[in-house]
Amino acid sequence: MSAAEPLPLDPLQGTGEVPDVTETAALPVVAENGTQQMPAITDVRPAVVIDDVTMVYTVTSTGSDAEDQVSGPRRVLRKALGRPPIVNNQALTDVRLLIEQGEFVGFIGRNGSGKSTLMNIVAGQMNATRGRVWAVDRPAKLGVNVALVPALSGDRNIRLGCLAQGMNPRQVDEVFDDLVEIAALGKALHWPMKAYSSGMAARLRFAVATATNPHVLILDEALSTGDAQFQARGQARMHEIRENAGCVLFVSHSMSEIRQLCTRVVWLDDGEVVMDGDTDEVVDRYDEYMKMLAAGNLLSARSYRDERAAEYQPPTWVGAHR
Amino acid sequence: MSTQQDDASSAYAGETRRSRPTKAKTKFTAPDAPPWEGLTQAVAHSSNQRVSFDTSRLVAVGARPPLLEYLVSLWGSRHFVLYDARVRLAVSQDHTLLGKMWLVLNPILFGLTFYLIFGLLLQTSRGIENFTGYVVIGFMMFFYTTRSFVTGARSIATGQNLIRGFSFPRAALPLAITVRQALSQVYVLIAMVLLVLAIPPSEPVGLHWLLIIPIFILQSVFNWGLGMLFAPLVHKIPDVGNILSVVTRLWMYGSGLFYDPSRFTDDPTILALFHLNPLYQILQMTRDILLYDVVPSLGQWALLVVWAGGVWLIGLIVFWTNEESYANERR
Numbered sequence A: 001m002s003a004a005e006p007l008p009l010d011p012l013q014g015t016g017e018v019p020d021v022t023e024t025a026a027l028p029v030v031a032e033n034g035t036q037q038m039p040a041i042t043d044v045r046p047a048v049v050i051d052d053v054t055m056v057y058t059v060t061s062t063g064s065d066a067e068d069q070v071s072g073p074r075r076v077l078r079k080a081l082g083r084p085p086i087v088n089n090q091a092l093t094d095v096r097l098l099i100e101q102g103e104f105v106g107f108i109g110r111n112g113s114g115k116s117t118l119m120n121i122v123a124g125q126m127n128a129t130r131g132r133v134w135a136v137d138r139p140a141k142l143g144v145n146v147a148l149v150p151a152l153s154g155d156r157n158i159r160l161g162c163l164a165q166g167m168n169p170r171q172v173d174e175v176f177d178d179l180v181e182i183a184a185l186g187k188a189l190h191w192p193m194k195a196y197s198s199g200m201a202a203r204l205r206f207a208v209a210t211a212t213n214p215h216v217l218i219l220d221e222a223l224s225t226g227d228a229q230f231q232a233r234g235q236a237r238m239h240e241i242r243e244n245a246g247c248v249l250f251v252s253h254s255m256s257e258i259r260q261l262c263t264r265v266v267w268l269d270d271g272e273v274v275m276d277g278d279t280d281e282v283v284d285r286y287d288e289y290m291k292m293l294a295a296g297n298l299l300s301a302r303s304y305r306d307e308r309a310a311e312y313q314p315p316t317w318v319g320a321h322r
Numbered sequence B: 001m002s003t004q005q006d007d008a009s010s011a012y013a014g015e016t017r018r019s020r021p022t023k024a025k026t027k028f029t030a031p032d033a034p035p036w037e038g039l040t041q042a043v044a045h046s047s048n049q050r051v052s053f054d055t056s057r058l059v060a061v062g063a064r065p066p067l068l069e070y071l072v073s074l075w076g077s078r079h080f081v082l083y084d085a086r087v088r089l090a091v092s093q094d095h096t097l098l099g100k101m102w103l104v105l106n107p108i109l110f111g112l113t114f115y116l117i118f119g120l121l122l123q124t125s126r127g128i129e130n131f132t133g134y135v136v137i138g139f140m141m142f143f144y145t146t147r148s149f150v151t152g153a154r155s156i157a158t159g160q161n162l163i164r165g166f167s168f169p170r171a172a173l174p175l176a177i178t179v180r181q182a183l184s185q186v187y188v189l190i191a192m193v194l195l196v197l198a199i200p201p202s203e204p205v206g207l208h209w210l211l212i213i214p215i216f217i218l219q220s221v222f223n224w225g226l227g228m229l230f231a232p233l234v235h236k237i238p239d240v241g242n243i244l245s246v247v248t249r250l251w252m253y254g255s256g257l258f259y260d261p262s263r264f265t266d267d268p269t270i271l272a273l274f275h276l277n278p279l280y281q282i283l284q285m286t287r288d289i290l291l292y293d294v295v296p297s298l299g300q301w302a303l304l305v306v307w308a309g310g311v312w313l314i315g316l317i318v319f320w321t322n323e324e325s326y327a328n329e330r331r
Helices: A073-080 A115-122 A154-164 A169-183 A186-190 A198-209 A228-243 A255-261 A279-294 A298-311 B003-012 B067-076 B078-091 B101-121 B131-153 B160-165 B172-198 B207-236 B239-253 B268-276 B278-290 B298-321 B323-327
Strands: A041-044 A046-060 A086-100 A104-108 A130-135 A140-142 A216-220 A247-251 A264-269 A272-277 A316-320 B041-045 B050-054
Touching (some): A046 A115, A104 A115, A104 A255, A115 A130, A115 A216, B078 B172, B101 B172, B131 B172, B131 B207, B172 B207, B207 B298, B207 B323, B278 B298
Parallel strands (some): A216 A247
Antiparallel strands (some): A046 A086
């Protein structure tokens, strides 16, 4: 934990009701039927631990006063200057997840449910308002927005991206031909990246992101702009990463893709986890919910979601001496 | 359904979900320590299982390393810095017909305008020996720092794609810009020396002309420090970016680009301010070497070293302190 700020801290923070660390290991868990049982502790190898992440954006809004405006001198100052108010937008609320090595986790949810925000925070591209993400390795993320340096040609962008990930020139030379092959850009390799289509840019970016064999790969709708050939290549590469004791976090709106690839699915809605578990079960429930929404049954859809959310129990963790 | 779950459902139900108290702190705060702080093992509970995991293998994503570690990783990113500086300089003129030739043509044409105005049209010297050379050196050395300063201060915004894409010490961005500007300044220096030789009265070449090199290095370090010092500020308050040009203009008049301050005032405090100005010293030292066959005094060198080293150190610490904030985008 050398990278963490040493803060004097109650080791039980975040658990509340647990009285003692050493006793926690023997704490009984209330099962569904109300009887107490003691599941055995199994050792796991987490790849990513998302610890109580909350994200509040501030954005300038041209909307009404009904929104949650930032308080304090900043609000007064902006009002005095006649600038549009800055409002708070809570994108994530207390997300806690433990993702093990070898898992292929799908993230599903409506637009604006917080999927991309969570991915950005896991990748360290955004600071959570509260909470932290812990990972075995610096995650590599591939988003929809894939432009690197638009003025540079594809091959120069590959080289620059590899060097930016800490490779040295000799290592880049070694993998360069492979990356060119993965990207499969043909003569466009030597064109400036600003001339690329979104699918071509995604190919290049994918090749660069997987060059270092990351342990944690995040794909935020990254394959959606690609064609069938690229999607097949991408999926093959993702399986390699999983086999390399890594994990893949996968955001997609294509339920068939999710069913086909994922070993576990997390359903996010309104910045909170609604369900987390077996792929088919979660996707079935989500499909049901989306059908209700599409049919215009907003109230029943909401209560359906709330029922699922009520069943969900977020994991908690405490420190333990061994 | 157990009572425990009934409690949970009321806590999650409807709009009450949204209004759970969450402090709307958007400012960057120190990373929250995990519940396993200081322990190597943690136990996780979920609804149907209990697992334990080794926490010593987990690192905080995006956390700022200690200063020394930070410097080591900055050294590790040297290949990236050099490549970035080199290729961006190479493509900076790709949209033009003449391409890279502009890297040399620009400074030469720049210098020739001064020769045209001061040497041929006005024929004024304001009591300064080799006035054309004086002005050419003034502008060429001064604008190196302002170019580097302004682009370095905006390096976080221009490097946003790379920040979003990859993890590297963010100090690599202002450094890459410093290196790029230094590379282009090499062409400027060559043009400057050629002009000093070509424009009458031409000056005799001497070995002491090599002292231009340490001046160039010290000036580059100074620029690097300035970039690191202002990049976090411009990132936090974008309005500062607009003020930078005002600052550089004021600085220009305070550095004696085309006049000798001692001709206008005898006030010792004003003169002392000029002499403490690192850019005024850089300009004077370069003119002494190239035009007047004078080797700069130890005092001048010391002043320059203190300025460059001091600004670099303060800039580094300020930039490093704000390392995690560069991930925060403005929306």
